[in-house]
């Protein structure tokens with residue numbers, strides 16, 4: 001496949017206003033890819049060059065992009081920077097450049113050539129690597145047409161802005177190879193356990209559904225984490241969870257960490273499935289020492305525990321480990337403890353389809369705990385009193401709450417799913433709204449007066465999982481510090497687009513001054529959920545009403561969350577219903 005074919009499809013995706021059209025365009029594109037191209041087409045469409053967990057990214061900053069564009073077009077980097085400032089994007093600046101065809105040109109760029117180029121860029125390291133990256137990118141740019149240059153640069157800088165999500169791509173694969181997007185579930189399952197949409201695509205093309213169903217759990221490839229549901233009254237938990245015996249576990253406020261142990265080789269993945277092994281050398285050591293199975297995949301939370309005072313330190317303390325340098329020193333200052341709450345694989349066997357009691361029992365067999373690694377503390381109960389008692393004891397110990405887990409026979413580990421088998425209950429419930437919402441920023445209004453030069457408010461949306469679109473819930477302008485406000489233009493520079501993204505649904509009253517591709521997630525506190533003609537969350541076409549969050553306040557950015565991990569419109573609807581009923 002020519003890279004120009006891909007670029008022209010991207011150009012059309014950019015001006016598509018419906019998610020269905022987006023899926024149809026992608027399905028046609030994927031159907032035309034060969035076995036060695038289809039995975040690459042998937043990664044490129046998502047703005048990546050490899051599965052996220054591989055950590056392989058071109059890692060090209062604006063300065064290097066400008067240098068490469070300048071080199072390819074024989075112009076001054078300052079002129080490229082000026083064009084990028086004017087157009088708001090280095091990709092557009094590259095497209096505008098006139099480049100003479102290279103001497104001895106070897107014909108059009110192919111998707112596989114571009115991928116090879118980006119892999120070389122991603123793997124370049126050590127002295128002279130910045131220069132090598134510039135030259136490889138410049139060579140590709142020099143051989144490219146204007147639309148191709150736009151996407152080469154956007155891929156290089158990681159700012160694709162197409163707004164295509166994993167589920168859109170899986171729908172397109174189902175449409176291309178299975179006849180309809182209704183056939184997505186088995187593909188989604190394979191994706192949930194492999195976290196590699198390129199692998200799912202290649203397997204589907206080569207060996208059909210049978211091949212996809214046989215994709216195994218693989219060490220060092222993260223499994224998408226199972227998520228928790230919420231309720232607005234603790235008394236709802238026993239009924240919702242639907243099992244006679246309920247396990248009530250301590251809820252830790254740290255970082256979700258999935259650990260893969262393969263002999264002495266240990267890899268740790270974050271909630272967003274990025275490799276965070278280097279952040280936790282101490283946890284790696286203890287996994288090697290204390291997990292007796294040869295191979296295992298554990299799910300748990302890394303927490304900052306102060307052994308001197310016997311208390312847990314807040315999440316923010318742990319986040320200071322998110323660094324490239326001085327990791328060991330900081331690890332000494334902020335000792336981390338790994339509280340393991342699940343076992344997903346052991347000695348070559350997947351445990352995903354085992355019940356929670358079985359998984360927990362096996363976990364206790366293969367983990368000999370010490371002060372740095374231990375199974376989550378818990379109690380087993382059959383009623384509300386048992387839950388409440390354990391919850392109060394947790395709060396007293398400085399924890400943020402509990403996670404209740406079903407012990408039913410079918411309490412499997414549901415990778416990537418948020419179902420009623422795990423329900424959280426936290427200490428901040430009962431004040432204002434029960435729990436904060438994690439919303440996706442899809443636009444902003446220009447700031448006026450004191451906020452001139454930045455954005456005055458941002459437009460926030462919840463994720464509609466069924467339709468794979470984003471529906472707005474509120475505009476938010478409060479809770480920001482002056483520094484947060486000043487930083488908004490930088491934070492959103494890479495995702496600004498010039499029209500309404502296809503997967504975003506708004507009413508005419510909520511149309512913002514600027515649009516953003518759905519990418520950045522923000523945690524928001526609000527007073528209550530009400531019906532509203534302005535917002536499209538759970539939109540009722542007959543009554544022309546959706547749901548809105550009143551008095552939203554900024555809490556913090558959730559950079560570790562993908563837009564599809566945001567609060568869902570179904571969750572917002574459930575919060576609204578329970579408030580009204582309660």
Ligand code: ATP
Pocket residue numbers: 227228229249250251252253255256301341376403424565
């Ligand atoms: P979510 O992960 O549900 O989208 P979140 O990241 O905002 O939401 P919370 O809503 O506070 O986090 O709670 C869910 C998270 O709690 C899990 O993702 C996990 O990281 C953490 N957690 C802590 N203790 C446990 C436990 N015992 N069992 C499961 N998850 C736990």
